[in-house]
Amino acid sequence: MTAAPPLGGGRELSKPPSDGISNLRFSNHSDHLLVSSWDKSVRLYDASTNVLKGEFMHGGPVLDCCFHDDSSGFSASADHTVRRYVFSSGKEDILGRHDAPVRCIEYSYAAGQVITGSWDKTLKCWDPRGASGKDRALVGTYPQPERVYSLSLVGHRLVVATAGRHVNVYDLRNMSQPEQRRESSLKYQTRCVRCYPNGTGYALSSVEGRVAMEFFDLSEASQAKKYAFKCHRKSEAGRDTVYPVNAIAFHPIYGTFATGGCDGYVNVWDGSNKKRLYQYSKYPSSIAALSFSRDGRLLAVASSYTFEEGDIPHEPDAIFVRNINEVEVKPKPKALQAPPS
Structure with a gap:
Protein backbone atom coordinates (compact mmCIF):
# COMPACT_ATOMS: atom_id res chain seq x y z
CA MET A 1 0.00 0.00 0.00
CA THR A 2 1.48 3.35 -1.04
CA ALA A 3 1.50 6.34 1.30
CA ALA A 4 -0.99 9.12 0.63
CA PRO A 5 0.56 12.16 -1.10
CA PRO A 6 0.90 15.40 0.90
CA LEU A 7 -2.18 17.62 0.81
CA GLY A 8 -0.76 20.27 -1.51
CA GLY A 9 1.24 17.90 -3.66
CA GLY A 10 4.98 17.77 -4.30
CA ARG A 11 7.70 16.04 -2.36
CA GLU A 12 8.50 17.18 1.16
CA LEU A 13 12.10 18.14 1.91
CA SER A 14 13.71 16.31 4.80
CA LYS A 15 15.18 18.15 7.82
CA PRO A 16 13.01 21.28 7.62
CA PRO A 17 13.42 24.24 10.01
CA SER A 18 11.95 23.75 13.50
CA ASP A 19 10.23 27.15 13.65
CA GLY A 20 8.45 29.51 11.22
CA ILE A 21 9.91 29.70 7.71
CA SER A 22 10.43 33.36 6.76
CA ASN A 23 11.58 32.90 3.15
CA LEU A 24 12.99 30.49 0.60
CA ARG A 25 14.75 31.14 -2.70
CA PHE A 26 16.07 29.10 -5.58
CA SER A 27 19.52 29.83 -6.97
CA ASN A 28 19.80 31.46 -10.41
CA HIS A 29 22.36 28.79 -11.32
CA SER A 30 21.07 25.44 -10.01
CA ASP A 31 18.32 23.70 -8.05
CA HIS A 32 19.88 24.79 -4.76
CA LEU A 33 17.34 26.28 -2.36
CA LEU A 34 18.16 28.72 0.47
CA VAL A 35 15.75 28.84 3.42
CA SER A 36 15.61 31.30 6.34
CA SER A 37 13.72 30.62 9.56
CA TRP A 38 12.68 31.88 12.96
CA ASP A 39 14.71 29.00 14.45
CA LYS A 40 17.78 31.26 13.81
CA SER A 41 18.98 29.13 10.90
CA VAL A 42 19.81 29.52 7.22
CA ARG A 43 19.64 26.17 5.43
CA LEU A 44 20.95 25.21 1.98
CA TYR A 45 19.18 22.32 0.22
CA ASP A 46 19.60 20.56 -3.08
CA ALA A 47 15.92 20.51 -4.03
CA SER A 48 16.44 17.90 -6.76
CA THR A 49 18.07 15.30 -4.53
CA ASN A 50 16.37 16.30 -1.24
CA VAL A 51 19.70 16.77 0.54
CA LEU A 52 20.45 19.33 3.26
CA LYS A 53 23.87 20.61 2.16
CA GLY A 73 24.64 33.85 0.00
CA PHE A 74 23.39 36.48 2.45
CA SER A 75 20.85 36.71 5.25
CA ALA A 76 18.97 39.34 7.27
CA SER A 77 18.19 38.82 10.93
CA ALA A 78 16.21 40.11 13.88
CA ASP A 79 19.59 40.32 15.66
CA HIS A 80 20.18 43.47 13.49
CA THR A 81 22.96 41.84 11.44
CA VAL A 82 23.49 41.19 7.73
CA ARG A 83 25.57 38.04 7.22
CA ARG A 84 27.24 36.35 4.29
CA TYR A 85 28.12 32.69 3.84
CA VAL A 86 30.49 30.63 1.72
CA PHE A 87 28.68 27.32 1.42
CA SER A 88 31.61 25.11 0.38
CA SER A 89 33.91 26.11 3.24
CA GLY A 90 31.26 26.85 5.87
CA LYS A 91 32.84 30.28 6.35
CA GLU A 92 30.58 33.15 7.44
CA ASP A 93 30.97 36.74 8.58
CA ILE A 94 28.96 39.86 9.36
CA LEU A 95 28.69 42.17 6.36
CA GLY A 96 27.09 44.95 8.41
CA ARG A 97 24.36 46.02 10.81
CA HIS A 98 21.14 47.99 11.16
CA ASP A 99 19.72 49.62 14.31
CA ALA A 100 16.70 47.30 14.39
CA PRO A 101 15.70 43.90 12.93
CA VAL A 102 16.61 43.51 9.25
CA ARG A 103 13.45 42.41 7.45
CA CYS A 104 14.50 42.09 3.77
CA ILE A 105 17.57 41.38 1.68
CA GLU A 106 18.26 41.32 -2.07
CA TYR A 107 21.39 40.93 -4.19
CA SER A 108 21.50 43.09 -7.32
CA TYR A 109 23.45 41.48 -10.16
CA ALA A 110 23.12 44.75 -12.10
CA ALA A 111 24.73 46.89 -9.37
CA GLY A 112 26.87 44.22 -7.67
CA GLN A 113 25.41 45.25 -4.32
CA VAL A 114 23.48 43.76 -1.42
CA ILE A 115 20.39 45.80 -0.47
CA THR A 116 18.79 45.50 2.97
CA GLY A 117 15.61 46.96 4.42
CA SER A 118 15.05 47.25 8.16
CA TRP A 119 12.49 48.12 10.79
CA ASP A 120 14.87 51.01 11.65
CA LYS A 121 13.18 52.78 8.68
CA THR A 122 16.28 52.68 6.47
CA LEU A 123 17.46 51.01 3.31
CA LYS A 124 21.18 50.19 3.13
CA CYS A 125 23.37 49.20 0.17
CA TRP A 126 26.51 47.11 0.72
CA ASP A 127 29.44 46.18 -1.50
CA PRO A 128 30.17 42.53 -0.68
CA ARG A 129 33.68 42.93 -2.13
CA GLY A 130 34.43 45.47 0.60
CA ALA A 131 35.77 44.59 4.02
CA SER A 132 33.26 43.16 6.48
CA GLY A 133 32.72 44.35 10.01
CA LYS A 134 31.77 47.78 11.25
CA ASP A 135 30.02 49.06 8.10
CA ARG A 136 33.19 49.04 5.99
CA ALA A 137 31.21 47.48 3.17
CA LEU A 138 28.46 50.11 3.46
CA VAL A 139 27.82 52.06 0.24
CA GLY A 140 24.91 54.20 1.43
CA THR A 141 22.00 54.60 3.87
CA TYR A 142 18.63 55.84 2.61
CA PRO A 143 15.86 56.88 5.06
CA GLN A 144 12.41 55.41 4.42
CA PRO A 145 9.01 56.80 5.51
CA GLU A 146 8.32 53.74 7.69
CA ARG A 147 9.56 50.23 8.56
CA VAL A 148 10.57 48.24 5.47
CA TYR A 149 8.35 45.19 4.88
CA SER A 150 9.33 43.95 1.41
CA LEU A 151 11.84 44.60 -1.40
CA SER A 152 12.01 43.53 -5.04
CA LEU A 153 14.48 44.10 -7.89
CA VAL A 154 14.30 44.01 -11.67
CA GLY A 155 17.37 45.24 -13.56
CA HIS A 156 18.44 48.56 -12.00
CA ARG A 157 15.00 49.18 -10.52
CA LEU A 158 14.28 48.60 -6.83
CA VAL A 159 10.80 48.67 -5.25
CA VAL A 160 10.57 49.23 -1.49
CA ALA A 161 7.27 48.60 0.33
CA THR A 162 6.98 49.88 3.90
CA ALA A 163 4.49 50.12 6.75
CA GLY A 164 1.91 52.85 6.26
CA ARG A 165 1.29 51.57 2.67
CA HIS A 166 4.22 53.57 1.24
CA VAL A 167 5.97 52.35 -1.92
CA ASN A 168 9.26 53.90 -3.08
CA VAL A 169 10.74 53.11 -6.51
CA TYR A 170 14.51 53.66 -6.94
CA ASP A 171 17.02 53.52 -9.77
CA LEU A 172 20.08 51.80 -8.26
CA ARG A 173 22.34 53.99 -10.42
CA ASN A 174 21.12 57.10 -8.57
CA MET A 175 19.94 56.40 -5.04
CA SER A 176 19.93 60.05 -3.90
CA GLN A 177 16.13 60.04 -3.92
CA PRO A 178 13.31 57.77 -5.08
CA GLU A 179 12.43 57.85 -8.76
CA GLN A 180 8.79 57.59 -7.67
CA ARG A 181 6.99 57.90 -4.34
CA ARG A 182 3.71 56.03 -4.31
CA GLU A 183 0.98 54.82 -1.99
CA SER A 184 -0.35 51.28 -2.18
CA SER A 185 -3.68 51.11 -3.98
CA LEU A 186 -4.73 48.47 -1.42
CA LYS A 187 -6.38 49.67 1.79
CA TYR A 188 -4.47 47.57 4.30
CA GLN A 189 -0.95 46.54 5.31
CA THR A 190 1.43 45.36 2.58
CA ARG A 191 2.75 41.80 2.87
CA CYS A 192 4.79 41.30 -0.32
CA VAL A 193 5.99 43.18 -3.41
CA ARG A 194 7.46 41.47 -6.50
CA CYS A 195 8.56 43.06 -9.79
CA TYR A 196 7.32 41.71 -13.11
CA PRO A 197 10.13 39.78 -14.89
CA ASN A 198 9.70 42.03 -17.97
CA GLY A 199 10.48 45.12 -15.86
CA THR A 200 7.26 47.03 -16.55
CA GLY A 201 5.78 47.05 -13.05
CA TYR A 202 5.14 45.14 -9.83
CA ALA A 203 2.55 43.10 -7.95
CA LEU A 204 1.72 44.01 -4.36
CA SER A 205 -0.19 41.86 -1.86
CA SER A 206 -1.82 42.75 1.44
CA VAL A 207 -3.37 41.31 4.58
CA GLU A 208 -6.87 41.81 3.16
CA GLY A 209 -6.78 39.03 0.54
CA ARG A 210 -6.01 41.26 -2.43
CA VAL A 211 -3.28 41.72 -5.01
CA ALA A 212 -2.64 44.96 -6.94
CA MET A 213 -1.02 44.99 -10.38
CA GLU A 214 0.94 48.23 -10.89
CA PHE A 215 3.00 49.78 -13.72
CA PHE A 216 6.10 52.00 -13.55
CA ASP A 217 5.19 54.09 -16.60
CA LEU A 218 3.23 57.08 -15.31
CA SER A 219 1.52 57.83 -18.63
CA GLU A 220 -2.26 57.86 -18.60
CA ALA A 221 -2.38 54.86 -20.96
CA SER A 222 -0.15 52.71 -18.71
CA GLN A 223 -1.84 53.76 -15.48
CA PHE A 229 -8.27 41.67 -7.51
CA LYS A 230 -9.57 39.60 -4.62
CA CYS A 231 -8.01 36.23 -3.81
CA HIS A 232 -7.46 33.81 -0.91
CA ARG A 233 -11.00 34.29 0.40
CA LYS A 234 -13.69 31.87 1.47
CA SER A 235 -17.43 32.49 1.35
CA GLU A 236 -19.65 30.60 3.80
CA ALA A 237 -23.24 31.34 4.74
CA GLY A 238 -23.02 34.72 3.06
CA ARG A 239 -19.90 35.75 5.01
CA ASP A 240 -16.46 36.32 3.53
CA THR A 241 -13.38 35.06 5.39
CA VAL A 242 -10.37 37.01 4.17
CA TYR A 243 -6.80 35.66 4.39
CA PRO A 244 -3.50 37.58 4.14
CA VAL A 245 -1.58 37.02 0.90
CA ASN A 246 1.95 36.36 2.17
CA ALA A 247 3.84 35.45 -0.98
CA ILE A 248 4.07 36.22 -4.71
CA ALA A 249 6.41 34.43 -7.14
CA PHE A 250 6.66 35.05 -10.90
CA HIS A 251 7.29 32.22 -13.34
CA PRO A 252 10.62 33.00 -15.09
CA ILE A 253 9.47 31.84 -18.53
CA TYR A 254 5.80 32.75 -18.86
CA GLY A 255 5.52 35.77 -16.54
CA THR A 256 2.48 34.25 -14.85
CA PHE A 257 2.63 34.25 -11.05
CA ALA A 258 1.76 32.24 -7.98
CA THR A 259 0.29 33.61 -4.76
CA GLY A 260 0.28 31.94 -1.36
CA GLY A 261 -2.10 32.80 1.48
CA CYS A 262 -2.91 32.04 5.08
CA ASP A 263 -5.71 29.81 3.75
CA GLY A 264 -3.06 27.19 2.85
CA TYR A 265 -3.67 27.52 -0.90
CA VAL A 266 -1.33 28.35 -3.79
CA ASN A 267 -3.03 29.91 -6.84
CA VAL A 268 -1.44 30.57 -10.24
CA TRP A 269 -2.57 33.67 -12.15
CA ASP A 270 -2.34 35.06 -15.66
CA GLY A 271 -2.07 38.75 -14.82
CA SER A 272 -2.26 39.97 -18.42
CA ASN A 273 -5.58 38.23 -19.03
CA LYS A 274 -6.87 38.59 -15.46
CA LYS A 275 -7.49 34.85 -15.06
CA ARG A 276 -6.69 32.21 -12.47
CA LEU A 277 -4.93 29.35 -14.24
CA TYR A 278 -4.64 26.84 -11.43
CA GLN A 279 -5.20 26.15 -7.76
CA TYR A 280 -3.19 23.45 -6.00
CA SER A 281 -4.88 21.35 -3.36
CA LYS A 282 -4.62 22.72 0.15
CA TYR A 283 -1.31 22.60 2.06
CA PRO A 284 -1.16 21.69 5.76
CA SER A 285 -0.62 25.27 6.97
CA SER A 286 -0.33 28.90 5.84
CA ILE A 287 1.81 29.56 2.78
CA ALA A 288 4.70 31.67 4.10
CA ALA A 289 6.90 31.82 0.97
CA LEU A 290 7.13 30.68 -2.66
CA SER A 291 9.92 30.42 -5.23
CA PHE A 292 10.15 29.11 -8.80
CA SER A 293 13.41 27.52 -9.94
CA ARG A 294 15.46 29.34 -12.60
CA ASP A 295 13.92 27.32 -15.45
CA GLY A 296 10.40 27.27 -13.99
CA ARG A 297 10.32 23.46 -13.65
CA THR A 306 2.43 32.67 10.29
CA PHE A 307 0.78 33.32 13.68
CA GLU A 308 -2.14 35.23 12.17
CA GLU A 309 -4.37 33.73 14.90
CA GLY A 310 -1.84 33.96 17.72
CA ASP A 311 0.06 31.19 19.46
CA ILE A 312 -2.21 28.19 18.84
CA PRO A 313 -1.45 24.52 18.01
CA HIS A 314 -0.51 24.18 14.34
CA GLU A 315 0.94 21.77 11.80
CA PRO A 316 4.75 21.36 11.71
CA ASP A 317 6.66 23.62 9.31
CA ALA A 318 7.39 21.94 5.99
CA ILE A 319 8.90 22.68 2.58
CA PHE A 320 7.34 21.08 -0.50
CA VAL A 321 8.90 21.04 -3.97
CA ARG A 322 6.46 20.61 -6.85
CA ASN A 323 7.29 19.55 -10.39
CA ILE A 324 5.49 22.10 -12.53
CA ASN A 325 3.35 21.01 -15.46
CA GLU A 326 3.20 23.56 -18.29
CA VAL A 327 -0.62 23.60 -18.19
CA GLU A 328 -0.46 25.04 -14.67
CA VAL A 329 1.60 28.11 -15.58
CA LYS A 330 1.32 28.77 -19.32
CA PRO A 331 -1.22 31.45 -20.36
CA LYS A 332 -4.11 30.03 -22.35
CA PRO A 333 -5.06 31.46 -25.76
CA LYS A 334 -7.97 33.84 -25.26
CA ALA A 335 -10.32 31.64 -27.28
CA LEU A 336 -9.83 28.83 -24.75
CA GLN A 337 -10.26 30.90 -21.63
CA ALA A 338 -13.26 30.34 -19.44
CA PRO A 339 -15.57 33.31 -18.96
CA PRO A 340 -15.26 35.18 -15.66
CA SER A 341 -17.15 33.45 -12.85
Whole structure:
Protein backbone atom coordinates (compact mmCIF):
# COMPACT_ATOMS: atom_id res chain seq x y z
CA MET A 1 0.00 0.00 0.00
CA THR A 2 1.48 3.35 -1.04
CA ALA A 3 1.50 6.34 1.30
CA ALA A 4 -0.99 9.12 0.63
CA PRO A 5 0.56 12.16 -1.10
CA PRO A 6 0.90 15.40 0.90
CA LEU A 7 -2.18 17.62 0.81
CA GLY A 8 -0.76 20.27 -1.51
CA GLY A 9 1.24 17.90 -3.66
CA GLY A 10 4.98 17.77 -4.30
CA ARG A 11 7.70 16.04 -2.36
CA GLU A 12 8.50 17.18 1.16
CA LEU A 13 12.10 18.14 1.91
CA SER A 14 13.71 16.31 4.80
CA LYS A 15 15.18 18.15 7.82
CA PRO A 16 13.01 21.28 7.62
CA PRO A 17 13.42 24.24 10.01
CA SER A 18 11.95 23.75 13.50
CA ASP A 19 10.23 27.15 13.65
CA GLY A 20 8.45 29.51 11.22
CA ILE A 21 9.91 29.70 7.71
CA SER A 22 10.43 33.36 6.76
CA ASN A 23 11.58 32.90 3.15
CA LEU A 24 12.99 30.49 0.60
CA ARG A 25 14.75 31.14 -2.70
CA PHE A 26 16.07 29.10 -5.58
CA SER A 27 19.52 29.83 -6.97
CA ASN A 28 19.80 31.46 -10.41
CA HIS A 29 22.36 28.79 -11.32
CA SER A 30 21.07 25.44 -10.01
CA ASP A 31 18.32 23.70 -8.05
CA HIS A 32 19.88 24.79 -4.76
CA LEU A 33 17.34 26.28 -2.36
CA LEU A 34 18.16 28.72 0.47
CA VAL A 35 15.75 28.84 3.42
CA SER A 36 15.61 31.30 6.34
CA SER A 37 13.72 30.62 9.56
CA TRP A 38 12.68 31.88 12.96
CA ASP A 39 14.71 29.00 14.45
CA LYS A 40 17.78 31.26 13.81
CA SER A 41 18.98 29.13 10.90
CA VAL A 42 19.81 29.52 7.22
CA ARG A 43 19.64 26.17 5.43
CA LEU A 44 20.95 25.21 1.98
CA TYR A 45 19.18 22.32 0.22
CA ASP A 46 19.60 20.56 -3.08
CA ALA A 47 15.92 20.51 -4.03
CA SER A 48 16.44 17.90 -6.76
CA THR A 49 18.07 15.30 -4.53
CA ASN A 50 16.37 16.30 -1.24
CA VAL A 51 19.70 16.77 0.54
CA LEU A 52 20.45 19.33 3.26
CA LYS A 53 23.87 20.61 2.16
CA GLY A 54 24.57 23.16 4.88
CA GLU A 55 23.23 24.99 7.90
CA PHE A 56 24.29 28.32 9.42
CA MET A 57 23.12 29.93 12.64
CA HIS A 58 22.34 33.55 13.56
CA GLY A 59 21.99 35.12 17.00
CA GLY A 60 18.29 35.71 16.37
CA PRO A 61 15.44 34.78 14.03
CA VAL A 62 16.42 35.00 10.35
CA LEU A 63 13.84 37.07 8.45
CA ASP A 64 15.16 36.79 4.87
CA CYS A 65 17.89 35.28 2.72
CA CYS A 66 19.21 35.44 -0.84
CA PHE A 67 21.94 33.97 -3.04
CA HIS A 68 25.04 35.82 -4.19
CA ASP A 69 26.01 33.05 -6.56
CA ASP A 70 25.74 29.29 -6.30
CA SER A 71 28.58 29.13 -3.78
CA SER A 72 27.60 31.96 -1.41
CA GLY A 73 24.64 33.85 0.00
CA PHE A 74 23.39 36.48 2.45
CA SER A 75 20.85 36.71 5.25
CA ALA A 76 18.97 39.34 7.27
CA SER A 77 18.19 38.82 10.93
CA ALA A 78 16.21 40.11 13.88
CA ASP A 79 19.59 40.32 15.66
CA HIS A 80 20.18 43.47 13.49
CA THR A 81 22.96 41.84 11.44
CA VAL A 82 23.49 41.19 7.73
CA ARG A 83 25.57 38.04 7.22
CA ARG A 84 27.24 36.35 4.29
CA TYR A 85 28.12 32.69 3.84
CA VAL A 86 30.49 30.63 1.72
CA PHE A 87 28.68 27.32 1.42
CA SER A 88 31.61 25.11 0.38
CA SER A 89 33.91 26.11 3.24
CA GLY A 90 31.26 26.85 5.87
CA LYS A 91 32.84 30.28 6.35
CA GLU A 92 30.58 33.15 7.44
CA ASP A 93 30.97 36.74 8.58
CA ILE A 94 28.96 39.86 9.36
CA LEU A 95 28.69 42.17 6.36
CA GLY A 96 27.09 44.95 8.41
CA ARG A 97 24.36 46.02 10.81
CA HIS A 98 21.14 47.99 11.16
CA ASP A 99 19.72 49.62 14.31
CA ALA A 100 16.70 47.30 14.39
CA PRO A 101 15.70 43.90 12.93
CA VAL A 102 16.61 43.51 9.25
CA ARG A 103 13.45 42.41 7.45
CA CYS A 104 14.50 42.09 3.77
CA ILE A 105 17.57 41.38 1.68
CA GLU A 106 18.26 41.32 -2.07
CA TYR A 107 21.39 40.93 -4.19
CA SER A 108 21.50 43.09 -7.32
CA TYR A 109 23.45 41.48 -10.16
CA ALA A 110 23.12 44.75 -12.10
CA ALA A 111 24.73 46.89 -9.37
CA GLY A 112 26.87 44.22 -7.67
CA GLN A 113 25.41 45.25 -4.32
CA VAL A 114 23.48 43.76 -1.42
CA ILE A 115 20.39 45.80 -0.47
CA THR A 116 18.79 45.50 2.97
CA GLY A 117 15.61 46.96 4.42
CA SER A 118 15.05 47.25 8.16
CA TRP A 119 12.49 48.12 10.79
CA ASP A 120 14.87 51.01 11.65
CA LYS A 121 13.18 52.78 8.68
CA THR A 122 16.28 52.68 6.47
CA LEU A 123 17.46 51.01 3.31
CA LYS A 124 21.18 50.19 3.13
CA CYS A 125 23.37 49.20 0.17
CA TRP A 126 26.51 47.11 0.72
CA ASP A 127 29.44 46.18 -1.50
CA PRO A 128 30.17 42.53 -0.68
CA ARG A 129 33.68 42.93 -2.13
CA GLY A 130 34.43 45.47 0.60
CA ALA A 131 35.77 44.59 4.02
CA SER A 132 33.26 43.16 6.48
CA GLY A 133 32.72 44.35 10.01
CA LYS A 134 31.77 47.78 11.25
CA ASP A 135 30.02 49.06 8.10
CA ARG A 136 33.19 49.04 5.99
CA ALA A 137 31.21 47.48 3.17
CA LEU A 138 28.46 50.11 3.46
CA VAL A 139 27.82 52.06 0.24
CA GLY A 140 24.91 54.20 1.43
CA THR A 141 22.00 54.60 3.87
CA TYR A 142 18.63 55.84 2.61
CA PRO A 143 15.86 56.88 5.06
CA GLN A 144 12.41 55.41 4.42
CA PRO A 145 9.01 56.80 5.51
CA GLU A 146 8.32 53.74 7.69
CA ARG A 147 9.56 50.23 8.56
CA VAL A 148 10.57 48.24 5.47
CA TYR A 149 8.35 45.19 4.88
CA SER A 150 9.33 43.95 1.41
CA LEU A 151 11.84 44.60 -1.40
CA SER A 152 12.01 43.53 -5.04
CA LEU A 153 14.48 44.10 -7.89
CA VAL A 154 14.30 44.01 -11.67
CA GLY A 155 17.37 45.24 -13.56
CA HIS A 156 18.44 48.56 -12.00
CA ARG A 157 15.00 49.18 -10.52
CA LEU A 158 14.28 48.60 -6.83
CA VAL A 159 10.80 48.67 -5.25
CA VAL A 160 10.57 49.23 -1.49
CA ALA A 161 7.27 48.60 0.33
CA THR A 162 6.98 49.88 3.90
CA ALA A 163 4.49 50.12 6.75
CA GLY A 164 1.91 52.85 6.26
CA ARG A 165 1.29 51.57 2.67
CA HIS A 166 4.22 53.57 1.24
CA VAL A 167 5.97 52.35 -1.92
CA ASN A 168 9.26 53.90 -3.08
CA VAL A 169 10.74 53.11 -6.51
CA TYR A 170 14.51 53.66 -6.94
CA ASP A 171 17.02 53.52 -9.77
CA LEU A 172 20.08 51.80 -8.26
CA ARG A 173 22.34 53.99 -10.42
CA ASN A 174 21.12 57.10 -8.57
CA MET A 175 19.94 56.40 -5.04
CA SER A 176 19.93 60.05 -3.90
CA GLN A 177 16.13 60.04 -3.92
CA PRO A 178 13.31 57.77 -5.08
CA GLU A 179 12.43 57.85 -8.76
CA GLN A 180 8.79 57.59 -7.67
CA ARG A 181 6.99 57.90 -4.34
CA ARG A 182 3.71 56.03 -4.31
CA GLU A 183 0.98 54.82 -1.99
CA SER A 184 -0.35 51.28 -2.18
CA SER A 185 -3.68 51.11 -3.98
CA LEU A 186 -4.73 48.47 -1.42
CA LYS A 187 -6.38 49.67 1.79
CA TYR A 188 -4.47 47.57 4.30
CA GLN A 189 -0.95 46.54 5.31
CA THR A 190 1.43 45.36 2.58
CA ARG A 191 2.75 41.80 2.87
CA CYS A 192 4.79 41.30 -0.32
CA VAL A 193 5.99 43.18 -3.41
CA ARG A 194 7.46 41.47 -6.50
CA CYS A 195 8.56 43.06 -9.79
CA TYR A 196 7.32 41.71 -13.11
CA PRO A 197 10.13 39.78 -14.89
CA ASN A 198 9.70 42.03 -17.97
CA GLY A 199 10.48 45.12 -15.86
CA THR A 200 7.26 47.03 -16.55
CA GLY A 201 5.78 47.05 -13.05
CA TYR A 202 5.14 45.14 -9.83
CA ALA A 203 2.55 43.10 -7.95
CA LEU A 204 1.72 44.01 -4.36
CA SER A 205 -0.19 41.86 -1.86
CA SER A 206 -1.82 42.75 1.44
CA VAL A 207 -3.37 41.31 4.58
CA GLU A 208 -6.87 41.81 3.16
CA GLY A 209 -6.78 39.03 0.54
CA ARG A 210 -6.01 41.26 -2.43
CA VAL A 211 -3.28 41.72 -5.01
CA ALA A 212 -2.64 44.96 -6.94
CA MET A 213 -1.02 44.99 -10.38
CA GLU A 214 0.94 48.23 -10.89
CA PHE A 215 3.00 49.78 -13.72
CA PHE A 216 6.10 52.00 -13.55
CA ASP A 217 5.19 54.09 -16.60
CA LEU A 218 3.23 57.08 -15.31
CA SER A 219 1.52 57.83 -18.63
CA GLU A 220 -2.26 57.86 -18.60
CA ALA A 221 -2.38 54.86 -20.96
CA SER A 222 -0.15 52.71 -18.71
CA GLN A 223 -1.84 53.76 -15.48
CA ALA A 224 -5.21 52.82 -16.99
CA LYS A 225 -3.99 49.20 -17.12
CA LYS A 226 -3.47 48.84 -13.38
CA TYR A 227 -6.00 46.89 -11.35
CA ALA A 228 -6.49 44.96 -8.12
CA PHE A 229 -8.27 41.67 -7.51
CA LYS A 230 -9.57 39.60 -4.62
CA CYS A 231 -8.01 36.23 -3.81
CA HIS A 232 -7.46 33.81 -0.91
CA ARG A 233 -11.00 34.29 0.40
CA LYS A 234 -13.69 31.87 1.47
CA SER A 235 -17.43 32.49 1.35
CA GLU A 236 -19.65 30.60 3.80
CA ALA A 237 -23.24 31.34 4.74
CA GLY A 238 -23.02 34.72 3.06
CA ARG A 239 -19.90 35.75 5.01
CA ASP A 240 -16.46 36.32 3.53
CA THR A 241 -13.38 35.06 5.39
CA VAL A 242 -10.37 37.01 4.17
CA TYR A 243 -6.80 35.66 4.39
CA PRO A 244 -3.50 37.58 4.14
CA VAL A 245 -1.58 37.02 0.90
CA ASN A 246 1.95 36.36 2.17
CA ALA A 247 3.84 35.45 -0.98
CA ILE A 248 4.07 36.22 -4.71
CA ALA A 249 6.41 34.43 -7.14
CA PHE A 250 6.66 35.05 -10.90
CA HIS A 251 7.29 32.22 -13.34
CA PRO A 252 10.62 33.00 -15.09
CA ILE A 253 9.47 31.84 -18.53
CA TYR A 254 5.80 32.75 -18.86
CA GLY A 255 5.52 35.77 -16.54
CA THR A 256 2.48 34.25 -14.85
CA PHE A 257 2.63 34.25 -11.05
CA ALA A 258 1.76 32.24 -7.98
CA THR A 259 0.29 33.61 -4.76
CA GLY A 260 0.28 31.94 -1.36
CA GLY A 261 -2.10 32.80 1.48
CA CYS A 262 -2.91 32.04 5.08
CA ASP A 263 -5.71 29.81 3.75
CA GLY A 264 -3.06 27.19 2.85
CA TYR A 265 -3.67 27.52 -0.90
CA VAL A 266 -1.33 28.35 -3.79
CA ASN A 267 -3.03 29.91 -6.84
CA VAL A 268 -1.44 30.57 -10.24
CA TRP A 269 -2.57 33.67 -12.15
CA ASP A 270 -2.34 35.06 -15.66
CA GLY A 271 -2.07 38.75 -14.82
CA SER A 272 -2.26 39.97 -18.42
CA ASN A 273 -5.58 38.23 -19.03
CA LYS A 274 -6.87 38.59 -15.46
CA LYS A 275 -7.49 34.85 -15.06
CA ARG A 276 -6.69 32.21 -12.47
CA LEU A 277 -4.93 29.35 -14.24
CA TYR A 278 -4.64 26.84 -11.43
CA GLN A 279 -5.20 26.15 -7.76
CA TYR A 280 -3.19 23.45 -6.00
CA SER A 281 -4.88 21.35 -3.36
CA LYS A 282 -4.62 22.72 0.15
CA TYR A 283 -1.31 22.60 2.06
CA PRO A 284 -1.16 21.69 5.76
CA SER A 285 -0.62 25.27 6.97
CA SER A 286 -0.33 28.90 5.84
CA ILE A 287 1.81 29.56 2.78
CA ALA A 288 4.70 31.67 4.10
CA ALA A 289 6.90 31.82 0.97
CA LEU A 290 7.13 30.68 -2.66
CA SER A 291 9.92 30.42 -5.23
CA PHE A 292 10.15 29.11 -8.80
CA SER A 293 13.41 27.52 -9.94
CA ARG A 294 15.46 29.34 -12.60
CA ASP A 295 13.92 27.32 -15.45
CA GLY A 296 10.40 27.27 -13.99
CA ARG A 297 10.32 23.46 -13.65
CA LEU A 298 10.06 23.50 -9.86
CA LEU A 299 8.05 25.47 -7.31
CA ALA A 300 9.17 25.53 -3.67
CA VAL A 301 6.35 26.06 -1.17
CA ALA A 302 6.87 26.92 2.51
CA SER A 303 3.90 25.55 4.48
CA SER A 304 4.44 27.34 7.77
CA TYR A 305 2.03 28.87 10.28
CA THR A 306 2.43 32.67 10.29
CA PHE A 307 0.78 33.32 13.68
CA GLU A 308 -2.14 35.23 12.17
CA GLU A 309 -4.37 33.73 14.90
CA GLY A 310 -1.84 33.96 17.72
CA ASP A 311 0.06 31.19 19.46
CA ILE A 312 -2.21 28.19 18.84
CA PRO A 313 -1.45 24.52 18.01
CA HIS A 314 -0.51 24.18 14.34
CA GLU A 315 0.94 21.77 11.80
CA PRO A 316 4.75 21.36 11.71
CA ASP A 317 6.66 23.62 9.31
CA ALA A 318 7.39 21.94 5.99
CA ILE A 319 8.90 22.68 2.58
CA PHE A 320 7.34 21.08 -0.50
CA VAL A 321 8.90 21.04 -3.97
CA ARG A 322 6.46 20.61 -6.85
CA ASN A 323 7.29 19.55 -10.39
CA ILE A 324 5.49 22.10 -12.53
CA ASN A 325 3.35 21.01 -15.46
CA GLU A 326 3.20 23.56 -18.29
CA VAL A 327 -0.62 23.60 -18.19
CA GLU A 328 -0.46 25.04 -14.67
CA VAL A 329 1.60 28.11 -15.58
CA LYS A 330 1.32 28.77 -19.32
CA PRO A 331 -1.22 31.45 -20.36
CA LYS A 332 -4.11 30.03 -22.35
CA PRO A 333 -5.06 31.46 -25.76
CA LYS A 334 -7.97 33.84 -25.26
CA ALA A 335 -10.32 31.64 -27.28
CA LEU A 336 -9.83 28.83 -24.75
CA GLN A 337 -10.26 30.90 -21.63
CA ALA A 338 -13.26 30.34 -19.44
CA PRO A 339 -15.57 33.31 -18.96
CA PRO A 340 -15.26 35.18 -15.66
CA SER A 341 -17.15 33.45 -12.85
